[in-house]
């Protein structure tokens with residue numbers, strides 16, 4: 165007898181498994197279809213493996229400056245295979261966690277590739293299932309670079325980097341976006357000579373210009389070679405290495421590296437799904453949805469990377485909750501007002517809302533407040549005073565338009581900024597919040613003070 169489900173979820177990444185759980189919490193009989201591993205890109209090839217590697221680099225940094233803290237840590241060595249084993253152990257542990265979670269909600273996991281035969285039927289290999297409600301959460305795939313062949317050995321992608329067996333002596337990262345920069349910091353931290361080639365005039369081009377410029381200068385001081393307005397003209401294998409011809413407009417330069425990592429972006433996974441058989445509308449390479457996450461076909465929803473950027477796990481999960489609630493009869497609308505963006509470089513960057521440039525372009529009368537970690541007591545005790553907090557405010561309404569942080573724990577600090585923006589807190593209200601001392605968070609309060617008066621701890 166054919167099994168019947170209230171909700172079929174395609175893809176078990178952070179979008180899909182969150183949607184499945186919320187649908188089950190609301191009483192639905194749910195199945196989730198996954199062709200690879202539970203956890204999707206985020207757990208298996210993205211957020212988690214990269215953050216496990218960055219944690220090892222952080223530990224190395226701490227050990228290198230241990231003496232400053234009165235700790236003697238001599239003969240510090242890197243065991244790269246142990247770093248990779250640790251990363252794999254963390255991924256496996258979390259994958260098991262998702263498996264158990266789905267089981268606890270009686271969600272059936274179906275292994276295989278889902279394919280729409282019609283708006284009301286899905287095929288998974290030799291099985292067919294009737295659709296009552298369906299949530300598409302198939303994520304994204306790596307964008308290819310025209311004319312460059314990925315060989316998985318010398319010319320690689322983010323999927324290959326997290327499986328490397330040795331630390332490359334040198335690597336060129338093509339693309340100075342979030343993923344490229346995180347890998348750049350990991351491998352520079354482990355001792356590789358890192359070059360970045362970015363076609364645009366700045367790295368992290370969608371972040372506040374002051375923040376991305378500050379990061380560039382910190383990384384350059386550490387010896388990273390960051391070439392902006394530079395494209396790859398040619399790549400050739402030469403004696404086991406890669407010769408790359410770079411074009412910066414004025415200059416043509418040849419460099420020889422051990423590996424080239426292509427991180428030019430990702431695109432929604434809309435192929436091999438039979439979307440055309442279901443009549444699901446796509447535009448600009450992504451599935452189009454309304455603010456209930458519903459596609460043009462009633463009862464079929466889409467969430468996460470497959471509907472387009474920003475490609476963030478927490479955006480996918482938030483959309484998953486909205487889709488699941490609507491599939492089970494609620495009327496929930498997505499709210500994109502305060503999506504935090506976290507970049508796990510060393511130092512970290514985190515932001516929410518819009519940049520100063522964007523605010524000016526939109527015609528706001530902008531007021532800015534800033535505070536450096538250099539004079540923050542807690543930062544001084546940790547020995548890391550890099551970076552600053554920047555607050556962007558609309559002078560006419562006092563609304564907080566954006567908060568941008570460069571520095572230690574920025575990715576943890578940003579949640580309070582999201583909360584402030586999401587709740588429509590004005591700058592005057594933020595100024596009146598009592599912050600605990602000594603904390604890194606005080607830098608947010610000081611930056612807020614700095615918008616109209618002056619930060620207390622600045623001369």
Ligand code: FAD
Pocket residue numbers: 174175176177178179180197198199200201202203204205206207209210211212214276277278279301302303304322343433436437467468469470474475476477478480508
């Ligand atoms: P995915 O996680 O991609 O999951 C989609 C799933 O669908 C996959 O498991 C796939 O196998 C499955 N699937 C696809 N087609 C079918 C089919 N036809 N049938 C069955 N199953 C199918 N985001 C952050 O927020 N923070 C970070 O720190 C971060 N770091 C990243 C680092 C890297 C190197 C990369 C590559 C990405 C990173 N991301 C990060 C982005 C994040 O991974 C994605 O935004 C997130 O995984 C999107 O979730 P999703 O559920 O939409 O899709």
